[in-house]
Amino acid sequence: MSKTVGIRELKQDVSHILQTVREESVEYVVTYHGKPVAVIRPFTDEDAALQQEATTEDELWALQRLGQEIAAAWVSPKGAVELVDEQRRW
Numbered sequence: 001m002s003k004t005v006g007i008r009e010l011k012q013d014v015s016h017i018l019q020t021v022r023e024e025s026v027e028y029v030v031t032y033h034g035k036p037v038a039v040i041r042p043f044t045d046e047d048a049a050l051q052q053e054a055t056t057e058d059e060l061w062a063l064q065r066l067g068q069e070i071a072a073a074w075v076s077p078k079g080a081v082e083l084v085d086e087q088r089r090w
Helices: 007-025 045-073 080-090
Strands: 002-006 027-032 035-040
Touching: 002 007, 007 027, 007 035
Parallel strands: 002 027
Antiparallel strands: 027 035
């Protein structure tokens, strides 16, 4: 089920509109000067999976960048694996 709501009405009634979306799974088409500009709809399991995937990709990218920064600043003649091995022996 889809309803239409103008920007002004959305501003005035946002709590009620979001409650309706959450509790009744109603979808709203938001209009500006009568033209559709956005859709407010319930957050689905698929949306959650896509969000988790995007978060994971962001975190992996950040780790890769950190690894590159560490490699660029590395000053020891030994590699990280060798140093960790030495620490384990102590």
